[in-house]
Amino acid sequence: MSRWVTADAVIECRDALAMPGAVDRLVLLRRMRIEKGEARLRLSLDPWPGFGLGRVRDPRLEGRVWTADVGGLRLRLDGAHQAARHPETGLRAEFRLREGEQQDLVLELSERDSFEPLDPEQLWTRTRETWLQAVPDCSGLAAPCDARHAYAVLRGLTSSSGGMVAAATTSLPERANTGRSYDYRFAWLRDQSWAGLAVAAHGPHDLLDTAVRFTAERVLADGEGLHPAYTVDGGPVPDERRLPLPGYPGGSCRVGNQAAGQFQLDTFGEALQLFAAAAHHDRLTPEAERAVTVAVDAVERSWRRPDAGLWELEERWWTQSRLSVVCGLRRVAEVLPGGVGQRCADLAEAVFAQTRQRCLRADGRWRRAADDDGPEVALLRGHLIW
Incomplete structure (x- = not known):
């Protein structure tokens, strides 16, 4: 808000993405209310699809709704039927509101023709109800408000397909004035697994189920060729x-x-680890259990290969990648008894023995890589394994 x-006035403006959402449809809500006095509010809407490669030049008023085609997308705007179309500045409108009055947009x-009514009251009500259902009661935790906020952020970053973007940002520099920037609007399986593990530490929840489903689908589809990141609907990330x-x-930009496109062993x-956490809560689906076998097969064939590692650098024999695999195999061995569990336990010990031989210094500290004695913060968990 x-x-x-x-x-002369006090103005409140609330924005929200309507829930529940869909991967092929976005609905943005805006509610402007005058708490005190009077105000004149101006609207300007001038979309430039394709990251500025084109612009909308033919908006048309259909009843009380403006419509337009936007680079393969269908645009609809409700709440500004009095707007005027300007060739150079898009749609422009002005609202004069008095105390207690509000204006909804x-x-x-x-991506498709949509005929659902753009009723603001209904959309706001559904959005509030969906959020109330999506965020669990965290009153038993040490910091319930912070925990609920964390749940809300994670849920907000998760699409209806289950893919959780690493961040809703693009072209954000790693450091100021370095010229390097990255697009994080994709689902990294590593990040999604860590989020699922954090939720599992609290208890079974829908976010754990969606993380397991999305990750299992990717493992089953790509096997040994598993990518570190995907689009939120499971597709390939563009170059x-x-x-x-x-x-x-x-x-x-x-x-x-x-x-x-890198090979990152630690993703497996x-x-x-995520699948094991789900099994601990009796939330491991048959598909996810099949994905466990596929992932173990891939690890067995690939753990000796150099990989790009957690930090997505040059391919080397990174210590953290191997210890992550050891941890995952051991957790699965604990929750899946029988042949699969024993196979995981045996493979974990084989990977650990080789990693210890190549990457553990005489003083008990893990090397960053087999050929790098430098420190590595990601190896703090490695000390717990050791």
């Missing part, structure tokens, strides 16, 4: 490319991410 205070972008637009100060380890 935003709140503006002027000499609903903007829809969809990284630079856009002819200014980025965040100090960085360029880029979309796509080349890391998705994190996925196995």
Whole structure:
């Protein structure tokens, strides 16, 4: 919520993405209310699809709803039927509101023709109800407000297909004035697994189930060729490319991410830990159990290969990648008895023995890689394994 205070008025503006959502449809809600006095509010809508490659030039009013085609998307705007179309500045409107009055705007972008009513009251009600159901009661935790906020953020980053984006940002520089920027609007299986593990530490919850489902589907589909990252609907991440637009100060503007094409061994380890946590809560689906076998097969064939590692660098024999796999195999061995569990236990010991021989120094500290004695913060968990 935003709140503006002027000499003549107090204005509150609430924005929300309508819930429940869909991967092929976005609905943005905006509610402006005058708490005190009177105010004149102006609207400007000038979409430039394709990251600025084109612009919307033919919006048309159908009843009380503006519609347009936007680079393969269908746009609808409700709540501004009095807007005027300007060739150079898009749609422009002005609202004059008195104390207690409000104005609702609903903007829809969809990959398909949508005929659902853009009723703001109904959309706000459904959004509130969905969030109340999505965020569990955390009153038994040490910091319940913070825990609920964390759940809300994780749920907000998760699409209806189950894919959880690492962050809703693109072209954000790693450091100021370095010129390097990255597109994080994709689902890294490592991040998704860690989020699922955090939820599992609290208890069984829908976010654990969606993480397991999305990860299992990717493992079953790609096996040994598992990618570190996917689009939120499970598709391939596009190649990284630079856009002819200014980025965040100090960085360029880029979309796509080349890391998705790397081999990162630790992704299998994190996925196995997630599956084990689900099994601990009796939430391991038959599909996920099949994915365990596929992941173990892939580890057995690939753990000796150099990989790009957690930090997505050059291919080397990274210590953290092997210890992640050891941890995942051991957790699965604990929760899946029988042949699968014994196989995981045996493989874990084989990987650990070789990793200890190549990556553990005489003083008991793990090397960053087999050929690198440098420190590595990601190895703090490695000490727990050791």
